[in-house]
Amino acid sequence: MGTRRRRSPRAVAVGVLAATLTLLSPAALPAAAVGDGEPFRSRDCKNFQANAPISSWAVDRLQPQRAHELATGRGVRIAVIDTGVDNRRMPVFGKASVSVVNYAGYEQKVDAGSDLRDCQHGTQVTSLIVGGPTDGTNFIGMAPGATVIAMRSLESGPAAPDQSTPQEPQPIAPVVEAVRAATAEEVDIINISQSSTYDADYADAVADAIDAGIVVVAAAGNGGGGAADPPYPAAFPGVVAVGATGPNDVAPDWSQSHEELRVTVSAPGVKVLSANPAIDGESSWSSVDGTSFAAPLVTGVVALMLEREPDLTPGQVTRRLRRTADPTPRTAPDRQTGWGVVNPLAAVTDVVSSETPAPGPVASPTPAEDYRDRPPVDHSQRDTALAVAGGAVAVVLVAAVLAASLPAGRRRRWAPPRD
Secondary structure, eight states: OOOOOOOOOOOOOOOOOOOSSOEEOGGGOOGGGOOOSEEOOGGGBOOOOOOOOOOOHHHHHHOHHHHHTTOOOTTOEEEEEESOOOOSSOGGGTTOEEEEEESSTTOOOSSTTOOOBOOHHHHHHHHHHHOOOOTTSOOOOSOTTSEEEEEEOOSSOOOOTTOOSOOOOEESHHHHHHHHHHHHTTOSEEEEOOOBSOOHHHHHHHHHHHHTTOEEEEEOOSOTTOOSSOOBTTTSTTOEEEEEEOTTSOOOTTSOOOTTOOOOEEEEOSSEEEEEOOSTTOOEEEEEOSHHHHHHHHHHHHHHHHHHOTTOOHHHHHHHHHHHOBOOSSOSSBTTTBTOBOOHHHHHHOOOOSOOOOOOOOBOOOOOOOGGGSOOOOOHHHHHHHHHHHTTHHHHHHHHHHHTTSOSSOOOOOOOOOO
């Protein structure tokens, strides 16, 4: 396949942001805080105590294994711009391809007098994308065959929705640098599980990534409906903005909405099982809340889509995610849940449509019923699609073997979406 066509940087009108993370403008940034993309030492990550995992309700809800019969994300490259990842010999990353580079510098440490760094948030996010099966739990990442380039741009993770102590502000320059580096690397997807206020350089960097054909997925934020500012990058044009839902497909109060934010789809973001940094050979698990953890689930689904159809444009990906999402109890598009809960199998087996749906007005949140009171979702069409696609699995496997000899970086021909 040919390389993506590049377009010159353009100005963007941006909109919204709910702050899970407070980022500072470059003017407030100490020069030493920005790394140059040098390899990050995972041995510097603070470890968490080993514990026994529980069952993942998010996996039960999304059922990614059904889509994994058709795609696992093989050949798709994902930049995870976060706190870095502990990619040592943890069982959850046993077969995963994860490298870590540093843009945040080494200014902040977990404890005074310690050389350890906070890698928990990035490790959790990455596990939800490429984590493999582990004994004692049904846990599996959405795209275990994908390749992750973890770009450490934050020295600590965003605050949890219920965290009463505000997070100490962090500079935005390392995040912008990481987005530009990911674009230069020609990755296929960028996952950003953080939010900030508007910054022109940030807007330009994200716009350039999308112009280059990269799908940018971002957390909608944890500020509920009362945030004064829109959350960026989720509110930037062309970004796949992801809200959070609970086991009943209803958004928690803290899942962000804003008049300038258009949530694309939602995914489980309440008590989501994810992996913590741990010593070699051990496993540590947490159940975490936040749109930070809904976003990587959608990122993984996009990776499955791009393995099957590498020529999909960011606009086509967005439209398909909307079209194939499972409806929630609220009228779509909803301010918090968008067009519904992401559906991995439907997104992978859907066919690109020539029609471009009009965005339409965004509905205000409405009182929600419990999804258990509704009729079960009819999966017959998707089951049929899986059965039909199953006949081509052998061909796909042969193609995958051939593809293994090609460069890992997948290139897609891209033209700007017309919507």
